[in-house]
Amino acid sequence: MLNRFAFLRPLLLIGALAVAGLVMITAAAFLYIDPQLPKAEALRDVELQTPLRIYSKDGQLIGEFGEKRRTPISIQEVPELAIKAFLAAEDDRFFQHRGVDPAGLLRAALQLITSGDIKSGGSTITMQVAKNYFLTRDKTFTRKFTEIFLAIEIERRLSKGDILELYLNKIFLGHHAYGIEAAAYVYYGKPIKELNLAQIAMIAGLPKAPSAYNPIANPSRARVRRNWILGRMLELDYIDDQQYQAALHEPITARAHGAKLDLNAAYVAEMIRIEMLRRYGQSAYEEGFTVITSIDSKLQKTAQQAVLDGVTEYDLRHGYRGPEQQWPLPETLDEESVIDFRSRLNAIGPIGPWLPALIISNTEKTATALLAGGEHITLDWEHSFEGMDRYISEDRVSYKAKNTEELVKPGDVVRLRRHPSANEQWRLSQLPEVQGALISLNADNGAILSLVGGYDYEKSSFNRATQAARQPGSNFKPFIYTAGLDNGFTPASIINDAPIVFEDEKLGGTWRPDNDSGTFSGPMRLRKALYLSRNLVSIRLLQQLGIRTAIDYVGRFGFDSSQLPLDLSLALGSHSLSMIDIVTGYATFANGGYKVKPWVMDRIIDRNGNTLYRANPAQVCDHCDALANNEQEFVPAHLEMESLDDLLNSEEEELLSLNQAPRILSEQTTFLIDSMLQDVVRKGTGRKALALNRSDAAGKTGTTNGPTDAWFSGYSSGVVTSTWAGFDDNKKLGRREYGGSVALPIWIDYMKVALEGRTERHLPQPQGVVSVKIDPDNGKLASPGQSNAIFEYFKTENAPEAQSRSGNYPGQESQESPYDIF
Structure with missing residues (x-):
């Protein structure tokens, strides 16, 4: 009997010798490596790389930047299903072993013996913690033994819960996301506790190969990996068959999300990111810097909504342009097709309040649409379509549509938006092509209170408030008029509003400037010309003032004089300027004549x-x-x-000494231009702003040729704000669109909130300014008892009594002119 098993003795002996050899090798390795092992206790005090965080002045998070997106959470905050998903994917014996899984190590050892290299480490979660926190990723024999011994030491020092918490907060999950909470926000825009089983399994599949199984870059491979993990969870009795089947049929809903923010101020956050990178280099993303900005969260929200509403209202006036895409629909919309369409809609993603939807059927008065979330919604004629026009051009729309079939058809990929005035019903909409921007400052110190560089940062990151150079049109006229007031002109100076022709090579030959209305009113006072925005008066004012004099003068507001045109088109704002330069110039009018610099x-x-x-x-x-x-x-x-x-x-103790702003306009000149700009609101192109019921409100519209740019810049109670609307490619806005119709409504919506609780602030009439009754037709001293006489402000030296004793004075045109006037 013994002889029958005699052949086993050599094998047993070889096995025993192998075990003894392995023990000796392990012991020798331990003696060699142990002195070099880092202390596992250090994990208790580990300092994770943390991103740059940017806040409003009242503590709202507006930006987070870092190569490593990380939001640490405690193990108690991790859903049980998430723990089970990671155990199923990475280490289902985690709670049984003591840091090392012998079966996994044996597999790794066999690979090492047969190939001389370690191709799969057989790593437990504890070993991955050791590697991620202390070691390199080199696949070497020494590194593997160090990982094993360190894992054993970690298990001795820390609880299983502590180890799992470290792992779930450190693991790399693609798209700069480190840890499961960061990954949940990156891929789904919400915390891990709000994810469903399919989404959790998707994230649990990422540690093996974050790029290969990424649901954004490789949705098909990610689905296979997710379904395998769901199968493992079913096999391990972590979920039941009903949960498994439901999750298995979930579509891929992952898409790239930014950080979970409290406040939408992406353009401001990007400005800060660039500045921090300039100051600190790449360490700006890793050292846990916090930046507090001057942004007021309430005003920022208001600004964002005002711009959004402004471009939407403009867009609605110009008609529906049609679907974004057209997808062929199958004869039968089965479950597999719905899953595919949902995934494609998720890939398109929402922009602001506009959600993508697929029209799957329609009748004369209704339509059915599929949303990315899987809902089938019914759109009725009254709430979703009635009153809509079709776009023909910027100047024309079609007749009102009579039924849904004139607007949508099955297969159309459209945008829907909740309609606030119709009980939040869905309404057919579209992404506006027009853009808008707003920037608002504290006029007394230049602090940026709110800034919107476009109606949605995800659609376009180009910051139109600071980076764009656009023609300001009549928005620039107050600076020319101020130069006139400081050079002998008065609000009552008479200049002719009449046609004029210039032969000027700098202007391309013959130039025939016109007023927006196409009409002319003859001689008029400068005050009236400004509030009615008469182009010909502005040109003649600049002509009499002198171009070089004007350019040198407006440079004090911060404009680059070298970039301004040396021709009379300067009077009409034909040159390109940034919004931030314009609003900074208006801050001088608002604060009494001082120069401030914008800062955030x-x-x-x-x-x-x-x-x-x-x-x-x-x-x-x-x-x-x-x-x-x-x-x-x-x-x-x-x-x-x-x-x-x-x-x-x-x-x-470190407060800096007060930095006093320099005065760049005299009290007298500032008082006069402020008074004239208030009349723009009381009587002129800015009359819509009377809705604010503020007697100190002042400002100026601006509309350029085309028109292509619409502006309003103005102020009240120390808040100065500029708004702009236009197309990035300089398309025309439409012949009935002006600064007063597009930009001013945005300004009003914003200032209604910005001025809440602020008392009106009027500049006091300074010494050296007098109020005199004049004849409104000629600007001269009124006759005693004249019925139509009005009061006007003058600098003392320019009052009519003194002017009437001389011949021509600034504002009275000479009969001789170097140009043809007719």
């Missing part, structure tokens, strides 16, 4: 709560009593510090 970055704070930078803007000290009363400042809760008082006290 208030403080930079490091991860330990130390202030590295603090803004010290130039202040207008006529209105800075509030500076003596320091308000409590926002300090992010995640910063480590002894107390808020400690931080405030340390900053109190």
